[in-house]
Amino acid sequence: MSRRNNKSSCETPVSSRCQEQTSMQDVLKAIQALQQTVNEVRAETVSNREDISNLRGQLANDKSVTHEKKDEIGKIDQDEDERCTAKVVCSGGEGIRLYDLPKFNGNAEQCPLFRASFEDTTKTFKYTNRHNLMHLQECLMHEAKDVVQSLLIYPSNVLAVMKELEFRFGRLDLLIRSQLDKIQQFERVMERNVDSLIALSSLVRNFVAFLSSAKCEQHLNNPILLEQLVYKLPPSKQFEWARHATTLKEYPTIKQFSVWLSEIAKIICLLPQPLCQSKAEKPKITMPATQNYTRRVMYAQNHEMGQENHLEVKCFECAGPHLIVTCEAFLSKNVQQRWVKVKQLRSCFSCLRKGHNVIQC
Structure with a gap:
C-alpha cells in the first residue's frame, strides 16, 4: 500500500508540470498572434497615412489649379468688359457667352456707341442672327423698341432692325441738331455771373470735338452759329472777342472761338474763390410773418x-x-x-x- 501511495505522489507533480508547460505554450502562442496582429495593424496604418498624405497633396494641387483658373477667368472678364453680364447659350453642342449690349432708348447721342458695340460683339464672338436677336430684344427700350417691335420676331430681320434704327435715330443731321439744341438752350452769361463761362467753354469744346469726329468740319465755318455763340457772352467779353478776331488773318471760326474761350475759362478757374463766385445768387432775407412784402x-x-x-x-x-x-x-x-x-x-x-x-x- 505504501508503495502505491509513493507512486501516486510522484506522478502528481509531473502531471501538474506538464499542464503548466502546455498553458505557457498557449500563452506564448497567443502573445505571438497578438504581436503579429499588431504588426499588421501598424503596417495598414502606415499605408493609410501614406494614402491620406497623397490625397491631401492631390487636393492641394487641385485647389491651386482652381485658384489659377479663377484668376485667369477673372483677368479675361476684366479685359473683355467688367460691366457685361455673361449668359451661356448652347449652340451645336458648344457654350457661347452672350454679352449684353448697352441699353438704347432712341437717344440720338447713344446710337453711335450702340451700333459700334453691336458690330464689335458680332465680329469678335461670331454671333449668329439668333444670338443678335436675343441681344436686341433685351437692350432696346421705349421708343427704339416700339419702332422695330414687329421686326423682333424672326432672326432673319436683324439687319433690317439695325437699318431702321440707324435711319430713325442715327442720322448725322439728328446728331448735329441735338448738339445745336444744347447751345441754344444755354442761357446767356451775365456780367455778375462770369463763372458760367467755364460751362460755356466746355460746351463749345465738346461741340467742336463732335463735329471733328463726325467729319463735319464745314459747320465750324458757319458765321451765324458763331454769332449765336458770341451772343452768349457778357458785353465785356464780346468786346474782347471782337478785338481778338481782328488779329486773325482769315475769318474767325468756331474752333478759334473755342480756343480763345478756353483761355478765358482757365483764367477764371485760377481766380481766388471769393472773386470767382457768382453774384447772381441772392441772399435769402427772412421777412417777418406779420408783414406782406409783395x-x-x-x-x-x-x-x-x-x-x-x-x-x-x-x-x-x-x-x-x-x-x-x-x-x-x-x-x-x-x-x-x-x-x-x-x-x-x-x-x-x-x-x-x-x-x-x-x-x-
Whole structure:
C-alpha cells in the first residue's frame, strides 16, 4: 500500500508540470498572434497615412489649379468688359457667352456707341442672327423698341432692325441738331455771373470735338452759329472777342472761338474763390410773418394799391395808415424831391419799402 501511495505522489507533480508547460505554450502562442496582429495593424496604418498624405497633396494641387483658373477667368472678364453680364447659350453642342449690349432708348447721342458695340460683339464672338436677336430684344427700350417691335420676331430681320434704327435715330443731321439744341438752350452769361463761362467753354469744346469726329468740319465755318455763340457772352467779353478776331488773318471760326474761350475759362478757374463766385445768387432775407412784402412798382394804379391786406401800415412821409406809394403828400412832390426822399429813407427803389434793395426785391 505504501508503495502505491509513493507512486501516486510522484506522478502528481509531473502531471501538474506538464499542464503548466502546455498553458505557457498557449500563452506564448497567443502573445505571438497578438504581436503579429499588431504588426499588421501598424503596417495598414502606415499605408493609410501614406494614402491620406497623397490625397491631401492631390487636393492641394487641385485647389491651386482652381485658384489659377479663377484668376485667369477673372483677368479675361476684366479685359473683355467688367460691366457685361455673361449668359451661356448652347449652340451645336458648344457654350457661347452672350454679352449684353448697352441699353438704347432712341437717344440720338447713344446710337453711335450702340451700333459700334453691336458690330464689335458680332465680329469678335461670331454671333449668329439668333444670338443678335436675343441681344436686341433685351437692350432696346421705349421708343427704339416700339419702332422695330414687329421686326423682333424672326432672326432673319436683324439687319433690317439695325437699318431702321440707324435711319430713325442715327442720322448725322439728328446728331448735329441735338448738339445745336444744347447751345441754344444755354442761357446767356451775365456780367455778375462770369463763372458760367467755364460751362460755356466746355460746351463749345465738346461741340467742336463732335463735329471733328463726325467729319463735319464745314459747320465750324458757319458765321451765324458763331454769332449765336458770341451772343452768349457778357458785353465785356464780346468786346474782347471782337478785338481778338481782328488779329486773325482769315475769318474767325468756331474752333478759334473755342480756343480763345478756353483761355478765358482757365483764367477764371485760377481766380481766388471769393472773386470767382457768382453774384447772381441772392441772399435769402427772412421777412417777418406779420408783414406782406409783395413787390409793387412805382407806377402802379391806386386800385391796385387798394388790394393791400388789412395789416397795419405806416406812411414814411406823413405817418398815416397807408403806404407811401399812395400818400398824397408824397405824390404831390416832383420827381427830384421824391428821389431825394427815397434815398434819405434808404427804401427800395422798386416798391419803396425798407429792409431790402432793388436786387433783392
